[in-house]
Amino acid sequence: xxxxxxxxxxxxxxxxxxxxxxxxxxxxxxxxxxxxxxxxxxxxxxxxxxxxxxxxxxxxxxxxxxxxxxxxxxxxxxxxxxxxxxxxxxxxxxxxxxxxxxxxxxxxxxxxxxxxxxxxxxxxxxxxxxxxxxxxxxxxxxxxxxxxxxxxxxxxxxxxxxxxxxxxxxxxxxxxxxxxxxxxxxxxxxxxxxxxxxxxxxxxxxxxxxxxxxxxxxxxxxxxxxxxxxxxxxxxxxxxxxxxxxxxxxxxxxxxxxxxxxxxxxxxxxxxxxxxxxxxxxxxxxxxxxxxxxxxxxxxxxxxxxxxxxxxxxx
Amino acid sequence: xxxxxxxxxxxxxxxxxxxxxxxxxxxxxxxxxxxxxxxxxxxxxxxxxxxxxxxxxxxxxxxxxxxxxxxxxxxxxxxxxxxxxxxxxxxxxxxxxxxxxxxxxxxxxxxxxxxxxxxxxxxxxxxxxxxxxxxxxxxxxxxxxxxxxxxxxxxxxxxxxxxxxxxxxxxxxxxxxxxxxxxxxxxxxxxxxxxxxxxxxxxxxxxxxxxxxxxxxxxxxxxxxxxxxxxxxxxxxxxxxxxxxxxxxxxxxxxxxxxxxxxxxxxxxxxxxxxxxxxxxxxxxxxxxxxxxxxxxxxxxxxxxxxxxxxxxxxxxxxxxxxxxxxxxxxxxxxxxxxxxxxxxxxxxxxxxxxxxxxx
Numbered sequence: 001x002x003x004x005x006x007x008x009x010x011x012x013x014x015x016x017x018x019x020x021x022x023x024x025x026x027x028x029x030x031x032x033x034x035x036x037x038x039x040x041x042x043x044x045x046x047x048x049x050x051x052x053x054x055x056x057x058x059x060x061x062x063x064x065x066x067x068x069x070x071x072x073x074x075x076x077x078x079x080x081x082x083x084x085x086x087x088x089x090x091x092x093x094x095x096x097x098x099x100x101x102x103x104x105x106x107x108x109x110x111x112x113x114x115x116x117x118x119x120x121x122x123x124x125x126x127x128x129x130x131x132x133x134x135x136x137x138x139x140x141x142x143x144x145x146x147x148x149x150x151x152x153x154x155x156x157x158x159x160x161x162x163x164x165x166x167x168x169x170x171x172x173x174x175x176x177x178x179x180x181x182x183x184x185x186x187x188x189x190x191x192x193x194x195x196x197x198x199x200x201x202x203x204x205x206x207x208x209x210x211x212x213x214x215x216x217x218x219x220x221x222x223x224x225x226x227x228x229x230x231x232x233x234x235x236x237x238x239x240x241x242x243x244x245x246x247x248x249x250x251x252x253x254x255x256x257x258x259x260x261x262x263x264x265x266x267x268x269x270x271x272x273x274x275x276x277x278x279x280x281x282x283x284x285x286x287x288x289x290x291x292x293x294x295x296x297x298x299x300x301x302x303x304x305x306x307x308x309x310x311x312x313x314x315x
Numbered sequence: 316x317x318x319x320x321x322x323x324x325x326x327x328x329x330x331x332x333x334x335x336x337x338x339x340x341x342x343x344x345x346x347x348x349x350x351x352x353x354x355x356x357x358x359x360x361x362x363x364x365x366x367x368x369x370x371x372x373x374x375x376x377x378x379x380x381x382x383x384x385x386x387x388x389x390x391x392x393x394x395x396x397x398x399x400x401x402x403x404x405x406x407x408x409x410x411x412x413x414x415x416x417x418x419x420x421x422x423x424x425x426x427x428x429x430x431x432x433x434x435x436x437x438x439x440x441x442x443x444x445x446x447x448x449x450x451x452x453x454x455x456x457x458x459x460x461x462x463x464x465x466x467x468x469x470x471x472x473x474x475x476x477x478x479x480x481x482x483x484x485x486x487x488x489x490x491x492x493x494x495x496x497x498x499x500x501x502x503x504x505x506x507x508x509x510x511x512x513x514x515x516x517x518x519x520x521x522x523x524x525x526x527x528x529x530x531x532x533x534x535x536x537x538x539x540x541x542x543x544x545x546x547x548x549x550x551x552x553x554x555x556x557x558x559x560x561x562x563x564x565x566x567x568x569x570x571x572x573x574x575x576x577x578x579x580x581x582x583x584x585x586x587x588x589x590x591x592x593x594x595x596x597x598x599x600x601x602x603x604x605x606x607x608x609x610x611x612x613x614x615x616x617x618x619x620x621x622x623x624x625x626x627x628x629x630x631x632x633x634x635x636x637x638x639x640x641x642x643x644x645x646x647x648x649x650x651x652x653x654x655x656x657x658x659x660x661x662x663x664x665x666x667x668x669x670x671x672x673x674x675x
């Protein structure tokens with residue numbers, strides 16, 4: 001099967017230029033990875049609003065805080081591991097605490113920098129950003145949704161984290177798709193189980209649901225693009241109507257989407273649940289992203305298997 | 316001839332940098348800062364040149380503007396006529412009062428607040444009082460009636476643990492009502508243990524050491540982008556300079572030529588567990604900043620005149636940020652507290668009484 005793919009970063013980079021035309025106060029900060037994160041388009045179009053920081057992400061977050069305090073809308077964009085995890089305390093203290101309008105974009109997230117190895121692969125960023133009060137946190141499924149997510153966080157005052165993947169990833173949406181911050185998209189209706197996924201796991205969840213439908217198992221697929229604020233209504237509704245839940249994320253099963261959904265279900269509607277994600281281990285170098293995803297258990301087959309497991313445990 | 320010198324000409328004379336700079340950039344700086352049309356300043360500069368008080372080449376060559384010998388003489392005369400800084404009448408919430416009296420009152424309030432709260436960094440707060448007073452009472456362009464005024468000068472207290480001193484000054488300036496000062500560190504009070512932007516007049520939330528200079532860089536960049544004459548001041552502790560982020564920010568500021576940014580290092584020589592020299596030596600400190608591309612100068616950080624001189628000199632620096640190494644004494648102003656012993660100790664009732672008495 002030939003899957004259509006597109007680059008989230010390419011789309012993001014182009015969208016930044018469009019937003020720059022509308023929002024005069026938009027500025028972009030770069031910790032020396034512009035060519036990789038694709039903020040080069042913005043830099044070419046608006047050189048006076050493009051700020052080189054050099055390889056110093058912690059300083060970048062502080063500079064962004066100062067710019068925001070003076071009325072700018074800074075986009076601080078770098079590799080997820082360094083912009084979100086390395087600079088977490090700066091984000092907490094200088095940005096989140098005063099609620100400044102800084103948009104942090106973490107690229108090369110999850111296993112997507114596969115060849116670089118586990119120094120660059122990031123599976124804890126959602127966990128650490130999620131604990132910051134009032135932080136908006138979005139993990140788009142594909143390139144078109146990344147564009148809509150970017151627009152939404154720029155239009156919403158306050159700190160936000162946008163998590164993007166490196167390279168070409170499968171596409172689930174059409175350009176200009178519907179996107180509301182904090183509201184999950186139901187991409188496929190179903191009554192036997194629900195898969196709650198985000199990021200690159202969304203197209204995989206659709207694939208798994210398609211195969212299961214062939215066996216007469218009806219699976220609902222939710223794109224939980226916003227991890228914070230979490231659409232708890234959609235989670236509880238899925239639990240009530242389908243009785244079995246599977247989460248799927250390109251992140252550690254500790255602290256990410258799976259944890260967030262588990263917390264909601266444990267408190268509001270205990271339901272049989274399985275988590276697909278990185279099982280508390282580090283990654284490794286792989287020339288093929290797909291091969292690494294498979295080795296780490298992030299496949300549509302794994303989702304399919306998890307759906308069967310969750311359904312078995314249903315009373 | 317002296318009678319022919321007008322206010323604008325005095326302004327130009329006293330603002331000529333010691334290092335030659337292009338006449339247009341110097342005049343543009345004065346124009347922005349004092350809201351005087353550039354054309355007016357150009358006309359007056361021309362007159363000063365004809366009087367042989369300043370010299371500069373015509374626009375086609377790049378000879379910088381400099382004071383002539385006569386110009387320097389007259390410039391010094393003009394500065395010398397200013398009253399002593401200590402006796403300066405400054406605007407406070409209760410009208411104009413001499414700066415020296417205001418500074419004593421600030422120290423009293425810092426002592427009372429920390430005694431009332433039962434904790435706080437007393438020694439460091441007392442060492443920084445004079446610097447904060449000069450900034451808010453004399454130097455900075457700000458308006459307590461309009462704390463979010465876009466073109467105000469900004470202040471970042473990077474050494475956030477001296478918040479009591481900042482709150483005392485903000486109260487004196489009219490941002491915080493005096494009866495709220497004693498709620499420092501109390502649950503539900505706006506006066507957090509470390510500065511919080513929710514407090515009117517506080518430009519940055521700080522407390523985690525090492526982050527304020529980066530924030531200041533962002534503010535100074537925004538000011539440049541907006542063509543605003545606003546300056547940004549950042550007060551750092553000398554122990555705080557152990558943090559690597561300070562030096563990242565120092566590089567960023569120099570790279571972007573932020574001459575609207577001034578850092579002040581409160582060099583009291585002590586950090587939490589001892590002398591800075593014994594924990595992580597920082598000397599030669601001014602040279603370190605210079606090698607990072609900054610204009611660096613030293614001042615007596617407990618002498619208002621010395622601080623003001625240094626701050627004024629920073630205004631003249633073009634093309635790079637400036638830093639003042641302000642030599643201070645921890646616990647300054649209270650004889651039995653000067654030194655380390657009281658730097659983190661909360662004064663008991665007896666000590667508070669003794670300290671307040673020394674300030675009367």
